[in-house]
Amino acid sequence: MNATVNANQHTQHTVVAWLEDKPGVLNRVVGLFRRRNFNIESLTVGHSETPGISRLTFVVNGDDHMVDQAIKQLYKLVNVTKVENITDKPAIKREMALVRVGVDGSTRSDVMQIVDIYRARIVDVSMDSVVVQAVGRQEQIDSLLDLLSNYRILEMVRTGVVAMTRGQAGRNGNGKIKRRAAL
Amino acid sequence: MKLTGAQIVWESMLREQVEVVFGMPGGANLPIYDALSQYPQFHHVLVRHEQGAAHMADGYARVSGKVGVCLVTSGPAATNLVTGLATAMMDSVPMVAITGQVPTSLLGNDAFQETDVTGVTQPVTKHNYLVTDVRELAQVMKEAFHIARTGRPGPVLIDICKDVQNDSTDFVYPEEVKLAGFRPWRGIDEGALEQAATLIEQAQRPLIIAGHGVQMAHATQELRQFAEKAEIPVTMTLLGLGDIPETHPLSLGMCGMHGEAHANLAIQECDLLIAVGMRFDDRVTGKLDEFAPNARIIHLEMDEAEVGKNVQPDVALIADAKESLQALLARVQAKRHQQWLKQISDWRNESEARDILRAEVDELIPPYVMRQLWHTTGGDAIIVTDVGQHQMWEAQYYLHQHPRQLLTSGGLGTMGYALPAAVGAQMAAPDTPVWVVAGDGGFQMTLQEMATVMQENLPIKIVIINNGFLGMVRQWQQLFYGKRYTGTPMFSPDFVQLAAAYGMAGRTVKQKQEVNDALQQAAEHPGPFLLEFQVKEEVNVYPMVAPGAAVGELLRRPTIVQGPSGVNPAW
Secondary structure, eight states: OOOOSOTTOOEEEEEEEEEEOOTTHHHHHHHHHHHTTOEEEEEEEEEOSSTTEEEEEEEEEEOHHHHHHHHHHHHHSTTEEEEEEOTTSOEEEEEEEEEEEEOOTTTHHHHHHHHHHTTOEEEEEOSSEEEEEEEEOHHHHHHHHHHHTTSEEEEEEEOOOEEEEOTTOSTTSOSOOOOOOOO | OEEEHHHHHHHHHHHTTOOEEEEOOOGGGHHHHHHHTTOTTSEEEEOSSHHHHHHHHHHHHHHHSSOEEEEEOSTHHHHHHHHHHHHHHHTTOOEEEEEEEOOGGGTTSOOTTOOOHHHHHGGGSSEEEEEOOHHHHHHHHHHHHHHHHSSSOOEEEEEEEHHHHHOEEEOOOOSSOOOTTOOOOOOOOHHHHHHHHHHHHHOSSEEEEEOHHHHHTTOHHHHHHHHHHTTOOEEEOGGGTTSSOTTSTTEEEEOSTTSOHHHHHHHHHOSEEEEESOOOOHHHHBSGGGSSTTOEEEEEESOGGGTTTSSOOSEEEESOHHHHHHHHHHHOOOOOOHHHHHHHHHHHHHHHHTOGGGSOOOSOOHHHHHHHHHHHTTTOSEEEEOSSHHHHHHHHHSOOOSTTOEEOOOSSOOTTOHHHHHHHHHHHOTTSOEEEEEEHHHHHHHGGGHHHHHHHTOOOEEEEEEOSBOHHHHHHHHHHSTTOOOSOBOOOOOHHHHHHHTTOEEEEEOSGGGHHHHHHHHHHOSSOEEEEEEOOSSOOOOSEEOTTSBTTSEEOOOOOOOOTTSOOTTO
16 A cells, blocks of 8 residues: 655555664654654564564554654654655565454355465364464455455454565665566 | 772763762662762752752753753652653753662562653653663763763653662773664755755845754854844744844844744744744744745754654755854855845834833833843843743843853743752852742742752842732633633742741842842842742733734734823733
């Protein structure tokens, strides 16, 4: 989901930030979002390729001005080493979902078929339910969940988006962008 | 060299050229206090409430330009600092606050006097630290002072567990700091500089709004040279007062909610606005959509997050005000704007015709006291104001000449700031007269620091403008809440007797005729002196931009109509 370039239009922006892996740093970031009234859609954090540096991906809803502010304010945190707005860059954006769907003899095969079409996997099976693992773009997950909602969704969890720019437009952001076929 | 954590705190502060520490001992910082006995180089000021320690460190920093330091214990002492940290954060004051914390073994255990201090103070500090290992302490001290004073200044808090204060380690003070994520400012873009110079060259009606950043960057000389060379009038924010002398022909005084009409009209009519070291606070801009509608805007600002936050500039120079003003000064041509200055001067004449001081009022009114204070002190005193009507009258009627001459809580609007901040100010400038100007409301919030003034034998002069109300709130109630004065009428003690109880001399003034004599008496008195002015109660601060209105839509000072007794009924 790409943001339009129009200011004042509420859209989703995807931003990546690199943080020092120290106690309380995530709290500083989340506290900043809360007190500056930024509307965060999703936020994920984990290790990066550099020991001691965590990588955070967040999706924020708002106009360009708000995202610009969020990035500048993040930069002011002493433990944040770099922030990059990748909304308008070619990037791989993925999230994962685990869904427990209630099934019986008559619905199990339907569910399995849907899972197959979405290139998701069944990772757990019991007499009355299956657990579906799906990895993909946000809208693919949305669409899968939409279909599965016709059955009984007993439990669901989504990780939120993680993202990485394509080709050379990685961390330094100054390399030539080589377009590759979408995976 | 093996030192305890407590010793490392003091050794580090020696290397940071700290001379004065404002604080109060308690259970969780006792090792640090015990070690102080080995360091007679430091002067310790004992406060009566920890909020006072934070404001004192703030006042000390604002006057000296150095990092102010306060030192308190855990729990309630640390939470008492919060207002002072928030005040310093909003006004970009360099401070280091050191708090004791329960031992690491008890962290998170709801131990006696335990508070999550780094959690509580996170939104009101530039950065903060919890130190759980003595081997980190020297590095943390070094970083804290560096962060506090570098770039846009601000308060940094260090929370040190009690066992860390007692533990020992080899002490090596780091030579430099390496903070991957700390970027003070970006630097001037050559293209932006070129663009700015062109805009200035083309402008017919240029105006400078100068803020606190000019003083913090020691750039008042550069500002004045720039304004004179390009002949651009200068209006100032509350914290910018003193950026250029208010008696300078190009000075328009303060702008904003209680700014002079000619300054606000100049903002609305100018075709180029050059904002220097200011952040377009809502008290300056009024209604944002209608702020400076005819102007291109150049923003000289060090903190990039302030650029475009409230007002989107056409050009921004992201740098220290000194650096950017020097760069502009070299680029701009000498120019004259006589027609524009004539227009402003016409507006100014109208402002002056309405000035309350021109009405021959017999009653004791605060603007008169402020103007006489200016005369008495020769315009050279350090004035520390509290928050409210008196603060605005001081800003309007004391004509500030120097940077770092007016100390006031501009961003947070902290009532109770003045007296403790004055203690810090006087410690930083022992030979300069320091005057507190406070209202009856705010003074009662921190008056316990009179004891600190006496213990330190500081010759601070205190002016209390007593109007029997929380005056500014009452003014809003009068103008916007149908004159329903709920919660604003206020009983006060006999302030002069109260001062006497502390051993401080004082005098009550009820008549206009006594004002000069009383101010003179206080100024000549060798020690501290308290003056209580019992002023006319329901006087309003004008001009005023109503909240949410455009800055050009002012409630003007009423035109002067002399009543039969010489009293203007409008006042």
